[in-house]
């Protein structure tokens with residue numbers, strides 16, 4: 001880990017733009033918050049920017065609402081130099097242009113002029129950083145950010161430890177997924193010793209549904225189909241389901257995990273209809289199938305156990321495509 005290079009880069013900057021991948025999750029938002037506090041503590045100016053609105057249970061991580069590209073700042077303003085005075089760009093929880101829609105064009109423009117620091121744990125990436133803290137073995141980017149804080153000696157305030165705890169706990173499905181190794185439990189213990197309150201955070205992350213979100217989940221479960229003796233679960237959510245329930249796109253986060261409670265289910269798929277008629281396809285595996293390989297085949301990415309990709313409609317075509325790929329992977333395992 002090039003912690004010292006990252007620390008030197010941060011020390012030498014005066015104003016940093018901090019962002020994360022589109023559809024920001026707990027890891028992305030938590031790492032942003034922690035890095036924002038570190039920078040502020042060093043007397044640096046910080047410009048956080050999100051590429052799509054965060055779910056309400058992550059928005060609370062920030063002291064004030066973070067500007068969203070396309071809503072609060074237009075892509076034109078970005079290209080016209082809205083962040084021209086930033087002398088560092090920090091990207092957390094992604095290293096891929098496809099995960100940075102809207103920001104990508106600007107990044108291509110300023111690359112080489114402004115240094116970029118990438119902190120990420122994904123295997124796939126475009127090598128966007130001039131300095132990169134990338135560890136595919138880390139269960140969450142939060143684990144790397146925690147390492148950076150300790151290496152730099154930055155203060156571990158309660159907001160910081162709770163932001164990092166949020167990052168590592170959400171990316172491990174509250175320490176249930178296969179990536180929840182001993183390293184992450186040690187990190188969790190250290191964060192609790194430093195003041196993180198798991199009960200408070202659990203309530204904020206996992207007991208914060210709106211009635212609309214619960215109704216959307218019911219719709220999704222009504223659309224549950226099982227294949228191959230129940231080993232594959234495929235579900236979908238249509239635009240109509242959002243309209244009928246009043247739920248938003250951010251409300252779909254983690255809903256895919258519900259069907260994994262079925263004992264036979266090894267691989268889970270959730271197809272969410274986008275406004276352009278395509279489908280955002282989320283994939284989860286309990287370990288038997290490498291879902292990243294499937295996502296990558298169609299231009300997506302992720303991890304072996306959790307990946308995502310956008311597929312063309314109609315629904316039946318997308319379902320057939322992904323079902324066939326999962327079956328193929330399963331037959332290779334035998």
Ligand SMILES: [Mn+2]
Nearest residue numbers: 027093141171
């Ligand atoms: Mn992550």
